[in-house]
Amino acid sequence: MQFTIKPAATPGRRAISQIALAAALVAALPAGTTFAQEVAASAPAPAAPKLSKAQIDALLTTPDKVVFIDVRRADEISEIGSLPVILNIQISELDRFLAYIPRDRQVVTISNHAGRAAKAAALLLAKGFNVAGAIGIQDYIAEGGAVYGQKIVTPEIPGVVKAGTRVEVIREGFEGTEGPIALADGSVLFTENRADRLVKIGTDATVSTFLEKTGGANALALSAKGELLAVQTAPSAIAVLQPVKKVLADKFDGKPLNRPNDLALARSGNIYFSDPGAPAAAGTPPPPVPPKTGFYWLDKKGKVHLVADDIRRPNGVALSPDEKTVYVANTAGEYLLAWTVQPDGSLTARRDFVKLAGFKTTPNGPTSGADGIVVDQDGRVYVTSTLGIEVFSPEGQPLGVIKLAKQPQNLAFGGKDHNQLVIVGRGSAYRIATLTKGVDRPGK
Numbered sequence: 001m002q003f004t005i006k007p008a009a010t011p012g013r014r015a016i017s018q019i020a021l022a023a024a025l026v027a028a029l030p031a032g033t034t035f036a037q038e039v040a041a042s043a044p045a046p047a048a049p050k051l052s053k054a055q056i057d058a059l060l061t062t063p064d065k066v067v068f069i070d071v072r073r074a075d076e077i078s079e080i081g082s083l084p085v086i087l088n089i090q091i092s093e094l095d096r097f098l099a100y101i102p103r104d105r106q107v108v109t110i111s112n113h114a115g116r117a118a119k120a121a122a123l124l125l126a127k128g129f130n131v132a133g134a135i136g137i138q139d140y141i142a143e144g145g146a147v148y149g150q151k152i153v154t155p156e157i158p159g160v161v162k163a164g165t166r167v168e169v170i171r172e173g174f175e176g177t178e179g180p181i182a183l184a185d186g187s188v189l190f191t192e193n194r195a196d197r198l199v200k201i202g203t204d205a206t207v208s209t210f211l212e213k214t215g216g217a218n219a220l221a222l223s224a225k226g227e228l229l230a231v232q233t234a235p236s237a238i239a240v241l242q243p244v245k246k247v248l249a250d251k252f253d254g255k256p257l258n259r260p261n262d263l264a265l266a267r268s269g270n271i272y273f274s275d276p277g278a279p280a281a282a283g284t285p286p287p288p289v290p291p292k293t294g295f296y297w298l299d300k301k302g303k304v305h306l307v308a309d310d311i312r313r314p315n316g317v318a319l320s321p322d323e324k325t326v327y328v329a330n331t332a333g334e335y336l337l338a339w340t341v342q343p344d345g346s347l348t349a350r351r352d353f354v355k356l357a358g359f360k361t362t363p364n365g366p367t368s369g370a371d372g373i374v375v376d377q378d379g380r381v382y383v384t385s386t387l388g389i390e391v392f393s394p395e396g397q398p399l400g401v402i403k404l405a406k407q408p409q410n411l412a413f414g415g416k417d418h419n420q421l422v423i424v425g426r427g428s429a430y431r432i433a434t435l436t437k438g439v440d441r442p443g444k
Contacts, residue, residue, distance in 0.1 A: 048121035081147030358385030372410025413438025
């Protein structure tokens with residue numbers, strides 16, 4: 001369903017009279033009296049509507065037609081977050097900075113629960129601005145909206161992060177964020193999958209395009225030979241992107257792969273990958289009969305073996321530091337799964353490794369949100385979920401949760417000493433200084 005925000009309606013006779021009265025009052029202001037003070041003491045101005053999440057999201061798609069004005073203090077914005085691009089003008093300062101507010105755009109005002117925003121909107125209406133409405137940013141968050149600029153710090157997780165470590169925002173606004181891996185120098189590549197390109201985050205947090213036209217790459221890996229591998233989705237395949245493009249596998253049992261998602265590459269050359277199929281479109285219920293899914297082993301000779309076809313939504317894949325265990329995330333399930341790796345690369349002893357605290361039941365069915373997985377040098381397992389990043393000991397004991405402003409999708413260890421956790425998700429990239437390091441091997 002498409003929602004269209006209409007321009008503010010032309011004010012009626014009563015509203016016009018109020019605007020005219022406000023203008024007359026401003027003209028008669030005593031020296032030193034502000035516009036905001038006088039209007040606050042005068043007759044009520046026309047009210048601007050409080051906007052819903054759907055209305056806000058629709059406005060965010062038209063940045064050339066809307067200006068967002070956050071009337072809160074800077075500390076409130078840092079504590080709670082705001083929308084991606086705003087003017088920050090506190091309500092008492094509006095009259096001083098009217099010249100900075102474009103008159104050829106709709107205006108939307110922001111506060112915590114739209115109280116101050118509604119007052120600011122009324123003031124701007126009285127000055128003839130085209131006001132679309134007011135936003136309560138905390139209400140927007142409660143409805144599932146994503147915010148920007150929020151200061152987030154970690155809890156203490158012994159051996160992982162110190163308490164109060166800041167989650168640094170590298171950049172926001174990417175067109176899809178998946179599949180990060182670390183290069184030897186500590187820089188990180190990830191797939192900006194909706195834009196069909198690979199992005200590089202340098203050790204100094206600079207961002208650049210690494211590769212265009214990747215075949216719909218969704219996840220990446222590096223071989224000991226320096227080959228860059230990818231799970232591709234257009235068309236579906238496990239392939240080498242560099243230095244020489246080639247397809248390693250695109251079929252199982254004579255049929256094309258559905259839509260592979262993630263992979264883990266062992267030093268031996270064995271590859272383990274997930275194929276959950278295409279996800280349901282946003283806002284639509286899952287099909288009554290779930291699509292056939294698969295978790296596979298691609299052996300060193302190029303043969304694809306089916307490991308499991310009963311995982312409702314297999315997703316992230318990772319290997320333990322000694323490569324004797326493979327972990328698989330089930331986005332629709334309550335548990336992170338594990339298998340034991342045999343000397344020939346085959347997998348046995350399937351088990352529920354850990355129970356995910358992010359598991360919940362939603363109108364669209366059960367979900368843990370389990371997506372990307374990474375393992376540190378000591379064997380701790382990090383899983384992105386609906387809660388954030390859930391951290392577990394090598395034995396499967398929960399160690400803590402790192403929460404983020406948006407639900408993360410995938411993660412990798414990067415930085416010069418490989419002691420920074422780089423996280424991507426919902427168009428954003430973050431990094432966190434850690435007390436541990438990633439596994440010393442080609443990723444992933």
